[in-house]
Amino acid sequence: MPELSTAAPGAVKTATGGQILSVKNLEAWYGESHILHGINFDVNAGEVVTLLGRNGAGKTTTLKSIMGMIGKRTGSVRFNSEELIRTTSDRIARLGVAFCPEERGIFASLDVRENLLLPPVVRAGGLTLDQIFDLFPNLKERLASQGTKLSGGEQQMLAIARILRTGASFLMLDEPTEGLAPVIIQQIGHTIARLKREGFTILLVEQNFRFASTVADRYYIVEHGKVIDGFANSELSANMDKLHTYLGV
Amino acid sequence: MQALYAQLLVGLINGSFYALLSLGLAVIFGMLNIINFAHGALYMMGAFCAYFLLNLGGLGYWWALLIAPIAVGIFGMILERTLLQWLAGLDHLYGLLLTFGIALIVQGVFQNYFGSSGLPYAIPDYPKIAGFNGLQGGMNLGFMFLPVYRGWVVVFSLVVCLATWFLIERTRLGAYLRAATENPTLVRAFGINVPRMITLTYGLGVGLAALAGVLSAPINQVRPLMGADLIIVVFAVVVIGGMGSIMGSIITGFALGVVEGLTKYFYPEASNTVVFVLMVLVLLVKPTGLTGRAA
Numbered sequence: 001m002p003e004l005s006t007a008a009p010g011a012v013k014t015a016t017g018g019q020i021l022s023v024k025n026l027e028a029w030y031g032e033s034h035i036l037h038g039i040n041f042d043v044n045a046g047e048v049v050t051l052l053g054r055n056g057a058g059k060t061t062t063l064k065s066i067m068g069m070i071g072k073r074t075g076s077v078r079f080n081s082e083e084l085i086r087t088t089s090d091r092i093a094r095l096g097v098a099f100c101p102e103e104r105g106i107f108a109s110l111d112v113r114e115n116l117l118l119p120p121v122v123r124a125g126g127l128t129l130d131q132i133f134d135l136f137p138n139l140k141e142r143l144a145s146q147g148t149k150l151s152g153g154e155q156q157m158l159a160i161a162r163i164l165r166t167g168a169s170f171l172m173l174d175e176p177t178e179g180l181a182p183v184i185i186q187q188i189g190h191t192i193a194r195l196k197r198e199g200f201t202i203l204l205v206e207q208n209f210r211f212a213s214t215v216a217d218r219y220y221i222v223e224h225g226k227v228i229d230g231f232a233n234s235e236l237s238a239n240m241d242k243l244h245t246y247l248g249v
Numbered sequence: 250m251q252a253l254y255a256q257l258l259v260g261l262i263n264g265s266f267y268a269l270l271s272l273g274l275a276v277i278f279g280m281l282n283i284i285n286f287a288h289g290a291l292y293m294m295g296a297f298c299a300y301f302l303l304n305l306g307g308l309g310y311w312w313a314l315l316i317a318p319i320a321v322g323i324f325g326m327i328l329e330r331t332l333l334q335w336l337a338g339l340d341h342l343y344g345l346l347l348t349f350g351i352a353l354i355v356q357g358v359f360q361n362y363f364g365s366s367g368l369p370y371a372i373p374d375y376p377k378i379a380g381f382n383g384l385q386g387g388m389n390l391g392f393m394f395l396p397v398y399r400g401w402v403v404v405f406s407l408v409v410c411l412a413t414w415f416l417i418e419r420t421r422l423g424a425y426l427r428a429a430t431e432n433p434t435l436v437r438a439f440g441i442n443v444p445r446m447i448t449l450t451y452g453l454g455v456g457l458a459a460l461a462g463v464l465s466a467p468i469n470q471v472r473p474l475m476g477a478d479l480i481i482v483v484f485a486v487v488v489i490g491g492m493g494s495i496m497g498s499i500i501t502g503f504a505l506g507v508v509e510g511l512t513k514y515f516y517p518e519a520s521n522t523v524v525f526v527l528m529v530l531v532l533l534v535k536p537t538g539l540t541g542r543a544a
Binding site: 093105 | 423430
């Protein structure tokens with residue numbers, strides 16, 4: 001495994017489409033605290049790429065920085081060769097980037113239907129409501145419920161479902177399996193696999209690397225606000241020892 | 250009995266103004282997290298706008314009802330863009346001080362040019378249809394005499410309040426607004442221009458205040474301090490109703506107007522204090538207000 005330099009972070013590539021996202025020297029701050037210290041990685045079209053790392057390593061901040069939700073950020077984030085580092089999050093969303101936050105962000109003052117229809121359609125090609133109900137049958141039954149009255153699993157499905165409608169082709173999912181029952185985790189795994197087959201590109205943040213290994217093409221390890229390693233799913237078993245050290249499991 | 254009905258009607262009219270103003274305050278607080286102490290001054294500007302339109306532009310009441318909320322709303326949006334937007338993330342105290350300062354400046358400017366006495370504004374005498382002389386005159390309802398203009402104010406305010414409720418609670422735009430009240434960062438990350446929505450929301454709240462000002466002009470005359478007197482009661486209404494709910498502020502507004510009216514009939518000495526006594530009681534029992542959510 002080569003040591004990842006800042007110049008060539010994506011040492012491993014799989015045979016998928018061209019590069020869709022390229023992150024270079026990304027730094028980010030929450031107020032005075034410096035969280036990201038130069039993140040480098042890239043994502044190719046059609047891939048599922050997973051950011052692994054311990055709590056507080058900067059994985060969520062990386063996603064939020066790409067989405068433009070962090071006020072102070074420097075470096076470069078290129079999406080389809082468009083520079084996003086100074087772009088506001090509403091503009092980034094309209095370029096076809098969608099974000100599903102860790103805390104799910106289901107709105108209590110909106111019912112399930114309103115939550116589902118909230119993100120505006122940014123381009124053609126999103127899933128129809130029927131396709132969404134096909135993926136998540138539970139949601140159809142609960143359309144009139146208050147958003148936060150759903151179970152944790154249903155809320156996670158709603159959080160994923162609502163960004164599938166918009167036509168965004170690049171999805172960032174922040175710990176979609178956190179706190180969920182195994183059977184629900186499995187369903188979310190199937191969903192991600194199916195989305196990948198349908199051509200979505202997915203950047204996943206996970207603590208649960210057992211889950212990640214069922215869906216990911218490639219991994220990057222984030223530690224102390226930097227990407228310190230990366231490998232393909234095929235190299236997973238060879239990297240197991242290292243991975244255990246990185247994740248402290 | 251005649252006197253009771255008359256006081257009830259006065260109560261409903263005051264309630265109309267309370268409802269329109271507290272509704273605007275609730276909408277603004279939800280979205281901007283600002284307690285808009287400039288609300289009374291903007292209400293007064295609505296009334297003055299009607300006065301100017303009539304006396305300088307020859308445009309009467311019906312035009313004022315349309316133009317004044319838009320004009321004052323635009324003034325509000327300029328305030329939001331130039332001043333209020335910088336308050337985001339700061340303590341409530343700064344919003345209070347800034348908007349209170351704006352109110353003092355606006356009221357001071359108007360007092361400088363128009364003094365403190367009231368300027369007359371006539372009830373419109375057109376259109377003349379179905380025996381109506383515009384909104385002048387009155388109707389005998391059998392049990393009481395109803396001045397047409399007063400009935401109009403109550404009905405029209407109620408319609409505007411319910412339309413605002415519908416806009417916020419039942420439409421897609423309202424869903425954006427409610428969601429952005431909860432989590433503006435995430436709503437923006439869905440592709441919605443939240444800062445522009447905040448500006449428009451302030452414009453809407455201010456427009457409602459200006460509309461109340463136009464409605465009030467023929468009843469209360471047009472005075473620079475007309476809003477300063479009213480807004481204190483309105484803030485008590487908001488405290489009683491709680492900031493969290495749109496329908497709550499509408500109902501509380503009308504209900505407290507009626508309570509005031511009834512007090513005027515049964516125990517006139519307490520009519521000016523009853524709202525504040527209720528406020529104290531509500532604060533003791535349920536500090537978030539009757540319909541409010543915990544902050």
